[in-house]
Structure formats: C-alpha cells, structure tokens
Amino acid sequence: MSASMNKIKHIVTNIDQQAKHYENLQDEASRKALIAEAQSLIATLELPREYVQRTVFAEPARNTAAQLAIDLELFEGLVAAGEEGRNSAELAKPGDADPALLFEARILKHLAAMNVVEEIDADVYRGTALSTALTVPKxxxxxxxxxxxxxxxxxxxxxxxxxxxxxxxxxxxxxxxxxxxxxxxxxxxxxxxxxxxxxxxxxxxxxxxxEGLPSWTRPDFYPAQAELANSLQKNDAILLVDVGGGFGQDLQDFYANNPSFHHASILQDRPAILSSIAPDSLHPSISTMPHDFFTPQPVRGARAYHLHSILHNWDDAHCRTILGHLRDAMTPGYSKMLIFENVVPDRAAHWQMTRLDWLMMATCAALERTERQWRELLGSVGLVVRRIWSVDETTESLIEVVVEGDEEERM
Known part of the structure; x- marks a missing residue:
C-alpha cells in the first residue's frame, strides 16, 4: 500500500472518530477538529490542476456570484420561496437581471455547484442555511x-x-x-x-x-475575580479603561459575565464612535470618554487598561507610541494591561490566524504577532508579559502585561 493511501486511510479513520465525538458532544472543539480532518482529506486527494482550478477560478467566481446575489436580493427570494424553491425567472425582478444570467452557468448555477444554494431540479433553486445567513447584515x-x-x-x-x-x-x-x-x-x-x-x-x-467566539470576560477564560478584584478597595477606583473600545461590547460582556463587579469603567474611542451609541444602552458602571490613543492617557492609575484588536492594526513604531502612553498611566505594583489579540504559534498555526495576518498586511501594513514578537514589542517600552491566557488555537488570547520589574510580585 502506498504512503499516500496509508495517509488517506488514517485521515478517514480520524474523520470517523471526530464525527462520533461531535455527535456525542456537539461542542466547538470536536466541530473544528472534524472540519480540519475533512480539509486534510481534500488536500491529500486533490490533484494540483484541481487545486489551481478551484482556488484561482472557482472560488473567486463564487465570491463574485455571491456579491451579485446580494445585489439582486436573490438570497431573500430563496428565503421567501421556502422548501419548494423558485426558478430563475421567478427570482429575477423585472428589469433587474436577465434570467439567463441567473441560470445558464452563471450566478445561481455556480452558487449551486459551490454549495451556497441548492439546485433541486433543472432551473429550480432552494436556499440553504448558508444562503439564508447571507441575508443577515452581520x-x-x-x-x-x-x-x-x-x-x-x-x-x-x-x-x-x-x-x-x-x-x-x-x-x-x-x-x-x-x-x-x-x-x-x-x-x-x-x-x-x-x-x-x-x-x-x-x-x-x-x-x-x-459572534460565537470565546470572550476573555468569561470566568472560565480569565478569572477576573481572582486577578482584578484584589486591591479594589476604594469605591471610586477605576476598574477598566477600554482603549479604542468601539461601541463597548467588551465592557458590556465583562459586567454581564462578572455581575459581582460594580466599580466604574471607562469606554474610550473617537467622538464619532461614542456619539453613535444609544443613550442608556451601556451598563450603568460604564462611562464614555473621547480619546485618541496616540496621545497621553488621561486616566491614570486604573486597575487595568484593555486593548482589543488595536495593536494588530499598527506597525511596531505606532504600537510603541500607544503602549508608551499606557505604561506612563499605569501604577507599578497595581495596574495591568490586558491585550486581547492573536498570539500566533511558532508551529502549526491555524489558517484563521494566518489569513488574518495577511488581511492585516493588506489593509494596514501591520501583522498578527507571535509570542516572541509580543514579548519583544512590550519589552521595548518597559513592559513585560505576566501570563498569556488562551482557550484554543483558533481565537485570540488575553495577554496580561505589567510594568517591567513587577511580574514576580504579581504572579
């Protein structure tokens, strides 16, 4: 038996085992493991010419077809059609698109071939869970x-x-x-x-x-009661400053997942972002403050300063400016910095991390960082990693940071 056939048999056995795990547990870990094994099987069986045809032509065409289906509201039409489905003439709004564009190996035909919609008869299409999800803005x-x-x-x-x-x-x-x-x-x-x-x-x-990604605010991810509650004696102490925190979802999640905390937190971002937040939509412990993180941090001596997906948007030079302002605001022996970002492993990084690294290079000339890169970047401004909290290989980790010289005292 050839080495490749042995590998195929091994992968198929793993798929069977992971399928049983997923059937019994219905958990994220077994679901992701099953997907990984299925992708490994495809990569082993697929011929080079098939790889080129799929990745260079079929998948870009699928993405373009999906955009056209969004523009023409075809997915909404399939939702309205239900289980019976509709043909291309019924889905095409008068004057919007030629039915032949939808059917003759064009939009719907290719989306069916790529498993985005289902072709249940000649020129009759039915929606799938995926195409239905693509009617939802998020x-x-x-x-x-x-x-x-x-x-x-x-x-x-x-x-x-x-x-x-x-x-x-x-x-x-x-x-x-x-x-x-x-x-x-x-x-x-x-x-x-x-x-x-x-x-x-x-x-x-x-x-x-x-949506669905683990949040560091969960006690089973980061034990905030043990790590933050100590030293918070004063009623007016600032618990968290969420720097560049957008619409405040992380702070909202924190108070929802840690109801014993009642100390105040501050949400910082650009005025245009903060002004779009609906009044009274935030937890009563959260106040807002316009702030540019390239300028000195006005809130000094908070228990923790939080950064979620901020630093991966910037190169090291810009990051040192952001981190330096926060370091200056921290009280040694008391303040922490909580950085919620990817920590790319040195070996066997998951594609969800590597694709985001490419996205950061494309959009921001920035990057996702390895543990070594994080430690070097933080060390260059007098900060040190106390601990890295992680739950799996596909999602962000919480990097707990203190002022240099503080790490032993705080372990």
Whole structure:
C-alpha cells in the first residue's frame, strides 16, 4: 500500500472518530477538529490542476456570484420561496437581471455547484442555511467588505512587493492598501471619508466575525475575580479603561459575565464612535470618554487598561507610541494591561490566524504577532508579559502585561 493511501486511510479513520465525538458532544472543539480532518482529506486527494482550478477560478467566481446575489436580493427570494424553491425567472425582478444570467452557468448555477444554494431540479433553486445567513447584515456584509476593500489588494500584493524589493510592508500610509486604492489614507480613514458604504459593511462584518467566539470576560477564560478584584478597595477606583473600545461590547460582556463587579469603567474611542451609541444602552458602571490613543492617557492609575484588536492594526513604531502612553498611566505594583489579540504559534498555526495576518498586511501594513514578537514589542517600552491566557488555537488570547520589574510580585 502506498504512503499516500496509508495517509488517506488514517485521515478517514480520524474523520470517523471526530464525527462520533461531535455527535456525542456537539461542542466547538470536536466541530473544528472534524472540519480540519475533512480539509486534510481534500488536500491529500486533490490533484494540483484541481487545486489551481478551484482556488484561482472557482472560488473567486463564487465570491463574485455571491456579491451579485446580494445585489439582486436573490438570497431573500430563496428565503421567501421556502422548501419548494423558485426558478430563475421567478427570482429575477423585472428589469433587474436577465434570467439567463441567473441560470445558464452563471450566478445561481455556480452558487449551486459551490454549495451556497441548492439546485433541486433543472432551473429550480432552494436556499440553504448558508444562503439564508447571507441575508443577515452581520454575515452578508463580509462579502462586499472583502471584495471591495481587500480583494483587489490581495491581487496587487505580488506587484507591490516586487516594486518594493520584497520588503515587509511598514507604514499605514504606504502599504498595499494605499497602493491599490491610490490613497494616502489608512483604511479606517478611507472608509469614513472616501468610502463610507464599505465602512458600514466593515462594522457589520466585525459583528458577524466575533459572534460565537470565546470572550476573555468569561470566568472560565480569565478569572477576573481572582486577578482584578484584589486591591479594589476604594469605591471610586477605576476598574477598566477600554482603549479604542468601539461601541463597548467588551465592557458590556465583562459586567454581564462578572455581575459581582460594580466599580466604574471607562469606554474610550473617537467622538464619532461614542456619539453613535444609544443613550442608556451601556451598563450603568460604564462611562464614555473621547480619546485618541496616540496621545497621553488621561486616566491614570486604573486597575487595568484593555486593548482589543488595536495593536494588530499598527506597525511596531505606532504600537510603541500607544503602549508608551499606557505604561506612563499605569501604577507599578497595581495596574495591568490586558491585550486581547492573536498570539500566533511558532508551529502549526491555524489558517484563521494566518489569513488574518495577511488581511492585516493588506489593509494596514501591520501583522498578527507571535509570542516572541509580543514579548519583544512590550519589552521595548518597559513592559513585560505576566501570563498569556488562551482557550484554543483558533481565537485570540488575553495577554496580561505589567510594568517591567513587577511580574514576580504579581504572579
């Protein structure tokens, strides 16, 4: 028996075992393990020519077809059709699209071939769980965000790197994103001033991306009662400062998952973000404060300063500015910094981390960091990693940071 056949048999055995685990447990770990084994089987069986045809042609065409289906509200039409489905003429709104475009090996035909919708008869289509989900903004808008803001950038990266002698992209105003979109604005500024429609799609995409992911605020992820409650004697002590905290979801989750905490926390972000938060929608312990994290931190001596998916948007030089301002505000022996970001393993990194690293390179000329890179970056501004809290290999970790010289005392 050939080595490849032995490998195939081994993978098939693992798939059978993982399927039984998932059937019995219905948990995330067994679900992800089953997907990984199935992907490994495809990678082992697929011929090189099939790989090229799938990745270079079929998958980009699927993404384009999905965008067209969104634009033409085809997925909504399939939801309305129910189990009986509809043909292309029924799905095409008068004047919007030629039925032949929908059927003749075009939009719906290819989406069916790629398992996005189901073809139940000749020119009769039925929705799937996936196509139904793509009617919901938090899932749907990942497609226009990806195709418009980043899809073209990925295509241009080889040429960008060749012209720059294959130097690692550095500098938020001179990276691959700016090269493709002919702008000097960084992505978030571009989405506000030049393409607000894409900015709105990005916000929805982030909501969908984070749904179901483990939150560090859960006591089984990070034991906040043991790690933060000590030394919080004063009633007016500031518990958490969420720096660049957006709409406050992390702080909301923290108080929901840790109801014994009643000390005040502060949500910091740009005025435009904070002004869009509905009055009285935040937990009563949360107040808001406009703040630019490239300027000195006005709240000094808080128990913890929190950064969620902030530093991966910036190169090391910008990160040192952000971290330096927080270090200056921290009280040695008391304050902590809690950084919720990916810690990329040195070996066998999951594709969800490596694809995000490429996304950061494309949009921000930034990166996802390994543990070594985190320790070097933090150490360069007088900070040290006390502990890294993780739950699995696909999601972010909580990096607990203290002022240098403080780590032994606080262990």
């Amino acid at each position: 899932f749907r808008d990942g497609i226009p965000f990806g195709l418009d803001a980043t899809g073209r950038v990925f295509l241009d990266i080889p040429q960008y790197l060749a012209e720059n002698r294959y130097r690692n992209p550095v500098g938020v105003s001179q990276g691959p994103f700016q090269y493709t979109h002919k702008t000097e604005r960084e992505y978030f500024e571009w989405s506000i001033h030049e393409n607000p429609k894409n900015g709105a799609a990005f916000k929805n995409y982030i909501r969908g991306y984070r």
